[in-house]
Amino acid sequence: MEIQSPLGMQDILPEDVPLWKKVESAMHRICALYRYSEIRTPLFEFTSLFTRSVGEVTDIVEKEMYTFTSNTDSTPISLRPEFTAGIVRAYLQHSMHKQKAFQKFYAFGPLFRRERPQKGRYRQFHQFDIEALGSYSPYLDAETILLASDFLNELGLKEYKISINSIGCPACRAKYREALQNALAPRIGELCQNCQARYERNVFRIMDCKSEKCRAIAAGLPPIQQKGILCDECRDHFGKVFSILKATELEDRVNTFYAGQTTKAPKAKSIPNPLLVRGFDYYTKTTFEFTYSSALGSQDAILGGGRYDNLIEELGGPKSGAVGFAAGIERIILALKDTKTQLSFKKLPKKIPIFIASVTEQEQKRNQEQDTILRDAVFKITTQLRRDGRPADMDFENRSLKAQMKIANKLNYKYVITIGSDELKHDTVKIKNMNTGDEKTCPRKYMLEYLNGYDIVNLAHSESKEIQRLNEFLDLYNKAISLHQSGNENGAADSLNEAEKILIELKIDDAFLLSELYGFKGTVERNIEKNEEAENDLIESVKKNNEYALIWFVLCTVQKKLGKEDEAIKSFMKAYEITGDAWSDWAQREGNKKYFPSEFLERLKSEVEKQYVYDASGTQNVKNSMNK
RNA sequence: GUGGGUAUAGCUCAACUGGAUAGAGCACCAGGCUGUGGACCUGGGGGCUGCGGGUUCAAAUCCCGUUACCCACCCCA
Structure with missing residues (x-):
């Protein structure tokens, strides 16, 4: 046949489409749990957007972009090689930061880079992308990493490894650049030609070099965590991200090179890539990468991302932080095919979303230590609810309780869980009904079951005359949960019989x-x-x-x-x-x-x-x- | 491609037809309220009046140019 698709273009044939759809539905589901909203941006943007964000001296901008000018307009435009720049552009263009400074987005779609195609790498490829814009909170670094890991878990991919690193702020990077150049100076002649050029222009990229010789040299380079390179702020931030992840029991997947001097370093099984750097200029502080080695050939990275605290400002916005990642769908599909994972999705009943607020003291009484303990607890509960398949969210900006309640109200949450020092002390949570203002205290360990009960009432009919009886039903149901959990099955059965009567009476x-x-x-x-x-x-x-x-x-x-x-x-x-x-x-x-x-x-x-x-x-x- | 309209705060709109520091509602932030949202009250941040030039003592306002968007037509389906 004469006509073929251009190099690096791939057809997704009908037999593969179901698999793609599963990946997409996992994406939508997980994003719903983490309360990210979908955004769709154009396939091409002005070229200058990418040169400014991704960086002038990156492979992408220098030789991989599809750039052209139209007949009538001389401003060059480029097919998007990545998502972040376009999403930040949209965020600023529509002044979303003025409405609500902090927003969470996800996107899915094709991207274009003119690379040499190989297994798992195409010139038109697809990514699932996450961006949390407008916050410096280390909880967000952790949240995006957890989201990524839940996404892969949902797909049944179990063999992935997570590398986390910090590349510091611009000041740290300048220091590190110098350290690397000093270390490399005596051996510069041994590097490949490409890397010799990189030495001046972008010395970090030497660590990504594929050539054996350069890799050997790179392995001997000082890691950025070496004492004296990361500033206090960057080191503390990284330590915090890590301790948050640790509390969610994710750390056994993480292979990392730990920066903290004061906190105890978690066990690291191996260190596959302690010098993890990323290809784009805009990254600061946390960077991470998920790899899945079997069957992907030399392209084993399936997902990568990190924090970029300067990009929003560089693109003309206010000074504000952001985190994100992108997952390569083609590679995930390859991994899925390789593992022959049994893919099918739970038909879960709909669960009402919950907002979790920390009960901070009045402004004068607030102390940082107590706030941190509360925030940690709130994050843990948020994670627990999400893992139970329930959409959940929290505030990342350390706001007052009042402000948190305002947000919850604004976003239409029907229930808010509040955690304060009393709740911590007694190992309980308070569940507030935002319609009635009622609050109920419930033991922490029955929290999920209680919330299931609230789902029942909310999903049932909502005619006003039934509401009161339904709430009675819910009380009986909650009572049954408590009795069942404490081993009193007979009591639970009685409560359930009473509850059943209500349903029969209401002809539900x-x-x-x-x-x-x-x-x-x-x-x-x-x-x-x-x-x-x-x-x-x-x-x-x-x-x-x-x-x-x-x-x-x-x-x-x-x-x-x-x-x-x-x-x-x-x-x-x-x-x-x-x-x-x-x-x-x-x-x-x-x-x-x-x-x-x-x-x-x-x-x-x-x-x-x-x-x-x-x-x-x-x-x-x-x-x-x-x-x- | 042709014609018309619009352009003022994040949004919707004012500003005596040329007059002084460009306002209001909503939204945002903080407080009133010692561990709690909606209603109310108080305060706060936010604007090169699309951009460039001109007239004038003085321009958001008048003139010229330009750009973007909207509508109609043409084209396409």
Whole structure:
């Protein structure tokens, strides 16, 4: 055939499209949890935007951009080689910073760079991009890293590694540049030609060089964390980012070179890239990169980003900080194909978003130490809620409680969790209903269940005469949770029966709500050995909503207990159809373990393998379904 | 490509038809309120009046040019 696509252009053929859609839907879902809003910017911008932001002496600007001028207009324009510049431009052009200084965006779409194509690298490629604009908070550095890791987890990619580094502020970088040049000076002749040129122009890039010789030399260079290079502020910031990540139990994935002198350094399994620098000029302080080595060839970076505290100002905005990252979709798709990950998504019930506020003292009484403790707690709870699949957000600017409440109100949050010193002391949280102003204190460990209860009321019918009875229902439901958690299953069953009466009285036919109620009832009755009743309740619930996986899981455990192993397998397969491999997490959750003894787990596994096969695109297909 | 209209704070609009430090509502920030949002009150930040030139003692206002946007037409579908 004569006509081919230009070099480096790739068609996404119908067989691959489902996989792309899964990646996109994971992206939307995770961004919803972290409360980022989608933004779409043009495919091309004035060339000067990129030269100013990405940097004059970068490979991208020097030789990789597709730049052209139109017939009537002499100002050169370029196809976007990255997202950040365009998004910051839009943020400033529409004066979004004057509305609300701090905003979180995400974007998805094609980008263009004229590189030599290779595996996982194309001239038109796609990225998923995140930008949090208008804040210096180290919690945001941590948040973006967590978001990235949740995104990959959601896709079932488990083998990624995270490298984190700090490249300091411009002052630190100047110092570091000098240190590097001094270290390299005696060996300059040994560097490749390219790097000899880089020595003067952009010495940091020598660390990215692919040539063996340069890599060996780069490995011996002083790391930026060497004493005396990073200023106090940069070092403290990095230490804080790291301690926040540590509190979220992400640190075992992180291979980093730790800067802090005062805080204890976390264990680092290995140091694959302690000299991580980034290709763009605008980065400051934190930089990070996620790598996924198997099957990606030499292009093993799937995601990279960092902080850029000077870019907004350089593009004509106010002085303000920002963090972001971009993930290469083509490479993620390759990784997914390689792992044959079982991709399918949980049909989760809709959860109401929660805002978490720290109860700071009055201005005069505030002390920094206490504020930090509260903020850490707030961030931890925010993370916990997001991991439970609930959209959640917090304030990053250390504002007063009043200001935080104002934000929550403005953004239409129906519930706000407040954490103050009292709550910390008693290990509780306060949940405030923003419509009624009511506040309820709830033990921290039952927080998720309580919030599920609020979902029920909010998702049920909202006619005014029903509201009061529904709130009574919610109280009974909450009471049942407490009783169930404290082991009083009989008491829980009584409360649930009372609650059920309310639903019958109100003739409520909401599938989710009934599934939730009967699912819980089934669990409780199973625990008090009323196995037949439990099964009946669950079957009742299945009739209402058989797409709600939890019902099938619980039904499976009950049938297993009744000795109806074949029935149990069938229920399980139904749940599996809905959730995919998410079931294994559920089965291994404490409290569920005893219903899934290892031989039963094995049987489930082989049953799954018998019925489902995953093709290269990751699409879930029923085996042989075409033949039958 | 042709014709018309508009351009003032982040937004919507004022400013006696040439007059003094360009205002208001909304939005934003802070306080009134010792651990809490909406209502109210007080204060604060924010403007090269699109840009360049001209007339005038004096220009947001008048004149010329220019740019951007909107509408209609032409074209395209």
